[in-house]
Amino acid sequence: MFKNEEMEINLGPQHPSTHGVLRVKLRLDGETITHCKPVIGYLHRGVEKICENQTFFQGQVWTDRMDYCSAVANNLGWAEANEKLFGITVPRRAQYIRTLLNEFNRLASHLIWLATHALDIGAMTVFLYAFREREDILDMNEAFCGSRLTTTAFRIGGLREDLPPGFEKMARKFLAKFPTCLEEYENLLSENRIWKKRTVGVAMLSAEDAIALGVTGPVLRAAGVPYDIRKAFPYAAYAEMDFEVPTQTAADTYARYLVRMAEMRQSARIIQQCLDGMPEGPVMAKIPKILKPEVNEVYHATEAPKGEIGYYLVGEKGSTNPYRFHVRAPGFINLQSLPKMAEGGLIADIVAAIGTLDIVLGEIDR
Amino acid sequence: MNKFLRTLIPFDIAKGMAITGKHFCKVFFTANRRKVPFHIVSEYPEVVAKVQPRYRGRLTLLKDEQGEIKCVCCLACEKICPTQVITIEKGKKEGRKMPYPVRYDFEMERCIFCEFCVESCGFDSIILNHQFELATYNREDFSLGMEGLSQNMFEPSPVGKFSVADD
Numbered sequence: 001m002f003k004n005e006e007m008e009i010n011l012g013p014q015h016p017s018t019h020g021v022l023r024v025k026l027r028l029d030g031e032t033i034t035h036c037k038p039v040i041g042y043l044h045r046g047v048e049k050i051c052e053n054q055t056f057f058q059g060q061v062w063t064d065r066m067d068y069c070s071a072v073a074n075n076l077g078w079a080e081a082n083e084k085l086f087g088i089t090v091p092r093r094a095q096y097i098r099t100l101l102n103e104f105n106r107l108a109s110h111l112i113w114l115a116t117h118a119l120d121i122g123a124m125t126v127f128l129y130a131f132r133e134r135e136d137i138l139d140m141n142e143a144f145c146g147s148r149l150t151t152t153a154f155r156i157g158g159l160r161e162d163l164p165p166g167f168e169k170m171a172r173k174f175l176a177k178f179p180t181c182l183e184e185y186e187n188l189l190s191e192n193r194i195w196k197k198r199t200v201g202v203a204m205l206s207a208e209d210a211i212a213l214g215v216t217g218p219v220l221r222a223a224g225v226p227y228d229i230r231k232a233f234p235y236a237a238y239a240e241m242d243f244e245v246p247t248q249t250a251a252d253t254y255a256r257y258l259v260r261m262a263e264m265r266q267s268a269r270i271i272q273q274c275l276d277g278m279p280e281g282p283v284m285a286k287i288p289k290i291l292k293p294e295v296n297e298v299y300h301a302t303e304a305p306k307g308e309i310g311y312y313l314v315g316e317k318g319s320t321n322p323y324r325f326h327v328r329a330p331g332f333i334n335l336q337s338l339p340k341m342a343e344g345g346l347i348a349d350i351v352a353a354i355g356t357l358d359i360v361l362g363e364i365d366r
Numbered sequence: 367m368n369k370f371l372r373t374l375i376p377f378d379i380a381k382g383m384a385i386t387g388k389h390f391c392k393v394f395f396t397a398n399r400r401k402v403p404f405h406i407v408s409e410y411p412e413v414v415a416k417v418q419p420r421y422r423g424r425l426t427l428l429k430d431e432q433g434e435i436k437c438v439c440c441l442a443c444e445k446i447c448p449t450q451v452i453t454i455e456k457g458k459k460e461g462r463k464m465p466y467p468v469r470y471d472f473e474m475e476r477c478i479f480c481e482f483c484v485e486s487c488g489f490d491s492i493i494l495n496h497q498f499e500l501a502t503y504n505r506e507d508f509s510l511g512m513e514g515l516s517q518n519m520f521e522p523s524p525v526g527k528f529s530v531a532d533d
Contacts, residue, residue, distance in 0.1 A: 058448040061480045125386050132406055139418070146422035146494070152480045160485060164420060184385055191378040 006034060013042050017120040017351045020361030024338070028347060036342040036350070038335055043365035051325045056082050056156060056291045059325070064150040066329065067363035069112050071151045072105035072141070073304040079154040080235055081300035081311035085293050086156070092237075094158040094283040099237040100171070100274040101144065101153055103267040108137040109305035110260050114185060117355035121198045126188055133181050136174050143167055156291065158284035171275055178268055186261060199253040203341040203353035206251055213340065214333045217307025218263060219357060222248045222255040229303040240277070241270050253356045292320060306330040306358050327366060331359040422479045423497040425472050427512065428490070435512070436491035438464040443483035443492060449476045452483060467512065474500065475508040
């Protein structure tokens with residue numbers, strides 16, 4: 001009478017909780033997922049190939065458009081990889097401003113993660129409150145570089161302009177109110193029984209699996225591995241900053257939530273230190289107008305809000321374009337842990353698993 | 367026992383509701399009152415959105431005191447543009463030593479507003495202005511030029527005129 005067979009369904013690509021155009025092929029036994037396969041490529045633009053046909057200067061605009069929620073962090077990686085390739089030393093003030101903006105961007109990215117992740121799971125109020133704070137950060141982006149999302153904030157060798165007048169006031173005002181806002185989110189979520197039922201013990205990923213799959217960022221730290229490139233291989237002005245790398249050992253969705261909330265507090269701490277210890281001086285190093293590299297290759301990794309973003313650049317003699325350009329996108333590599341998290345769980349929990357990875361499809365498909 | 371009580375009485379939900387209620391009351395009792403700092407939503411088409419001084423809007427050619435276009439056709443902006451939206455045709459004009467652009471075409475539909483052109487310009491002859499209502503009804507309206515085209519680069523975008531309801 002009842003046929004006992006597995007059912008195949010597609011989650012996405014047009015599904016609001018896949019955060020873009022991600023398609024997940026699922027095979028279900030009742031409500032249990034037995035097989036899960038993410039299908040990507042719907043947003044492929046060929047960023048790496050396009051950048052190979054453009055000069056080193058022009059390539060930066062494409063890094064904005066990979067992970068559009070954390071454009072500043074992508075810009076920083078691109079600028080620093082190029083500086084490594086050409087052997088440019090960036091002035092200290094520029095380093096501080098870069099660190100400052102990068103941390104603001106981490107806050108913005110984590111806020112958008114909190115907002116959408118909570119919305120996916122069913123807590124809509126947090127969405128509105130988190131976007132309220134993100135708005136202030138985007139306003140600061142606009143004040144600094146003229147654009148809110150696709151910032152193109154840095155230049156190879158430093159910054160285009162110094163901080164605008166009034167920026168420090170804006171930043172301090174934001175910092176003064178941000179801890180109360182964080183408490184507000186935590187009061188709404190941390191103890192909430194519905195939130196806990198949906199997250200505790202859901203989408204487990206052990207430290208061994210996470211390391212084997214190359215997962216980085218808060219997902220790895222929630223499994224108890226204190227690996228943060230800001231501490232392990234300091235770049236920009238992080239060597240001079242005093243901050244902690246928050247970790248949890250539970251390795252579930254709730255632990256990742258706690259790690260990200262703690263990270264936001266640390267980011268606010270770094271911003272405070274940047275503002276207090278901002279050195280004076282120029283913001284741009286002296287660089288030639290046309291950048292021509294020697295034959296050389298560099299790989300430079302930075303800690304983007306989602307994990308390790310690495311830029312691999314190969315220079316060609318006499319050419320103004322990179323010979324080869326490759327991005328190690330954190331979202332792309334974190335996404336391969338989705339089958340590990342989802343298989344064996346319920347179908348309702350795959351939404352939590354996708355949300356907790358904090359993926360942006362612009363970066364995964366590139 | 368304590369845990370049982372906590373399960374029975376939803377303190378956690380009440381905590382969340384208190385926050386939502388606080389914000390609701392804040393907004394409810396100050397509604398329609400102007401200059402309340404925590405009203406973060408503005409009624410956009412009626413209230414004009416403020417932009418920061420460095421905002422990157424539409425490309426504009428600048429004129430000097432005589433009303434002439436400052437551009438001298440050095441083609442720096444054309445070369446640096448990551449999406450190749452600028453096309454300049456060099457020409458001459460009587461009574462001017464420097465070259466004068468016969469055509470300065472700007473295809474806004476592909477422009478990504480990165481401000482590299484302004485940065486590369488050594489003569490300060492272009493800026494990105496503060497216009498952001500750039501949508502139009504026709505595709506041709508995105509092709510901007512000095513003159514003669516359907517849209518002139520010196521005029522504001524047509525949408526600014528349409529976005530506010532006439533009534």
